[in-house]
């Protein structure tokens with residue numbers, strides 16, 4: 001029997017209701033693993049992980065606010081809002097605690113949760129992320145660019161930010177599908193997330209994280225580097241670091257290695 005479901009959660013903030021789209025794979029009674037996507041992608045970026053892990057986990061993924069089939073909301077927001085959206089989703093599904101895996105922007109959401117809502121997390125997996133990603137002025141410029149000129153302006157250069165040249169040559173169909181998703185994102189939702197990234201700086205609080213943490217870095221990632229992951233490893237007591245042969249979207253480019261690391265880290269001890 002196939003255990004797949006999709007739904008909508010209403011998340012409310014300052015009287016503003018926003019609808020977020022989510023999907024679950026696997027049996028409700030299994031340990032929950034929650035997956036959070038990167039800027040410009042949607043929950044389908046986790047297809048390989050969900051296909052592998054749904055036999056042993058209740059895999060919950062969602063489109064981050066402003067992405068995919070999730071609305072953006074009517075007011076500007078920061079990383080706190082992205083974290084509280086996850087809390088609303090867990091509450092909606094009546095899940096007390098989950099393992100959380102987020103990539104890039106999703107990794108910032110995970111750090112915020114581990115800092116402010118650690119009681120909701122059993123494990124924290126931070127992939128291709130940093131406590132501060134990029135520079136505020138660059139994010140604000142990108143937000144302005146997409147608001148003015150639309151998504152094509154960021155979609156055209158995205159493959160080179162996300163994947164290695166070898167992967168782009170070898171997996172052209174996968175790359176084309178993900179770029180088409182990016183091109184189809186709502187420009188205002190994407191821009192609002194760029195503005196959230198401009199503000200997000202968790203460097204001063206990273207050392208307060210006590211949730212068991214695994215960092216996954218892409219060996220060839222030019223956006224959030226192996227050094228960014230090493231910095232986080234030094235801050236978070238006991239954090240493990242795994243490197244996979246990939247660029248920024250390492251769960252897509254090195255799906256097998258990524259999933260193996262994720263599975264090993266979040267699996268309950270045998271016996």
Ligand SMILES: O=C(O)CC1=CCC(=O)O1
Nearest residue numbers: 038039104105133161223
């Ligand atoms: O610029 C990109 O598309 C890469 C990226 C930065 C933050 C994120 O989530 O993705």
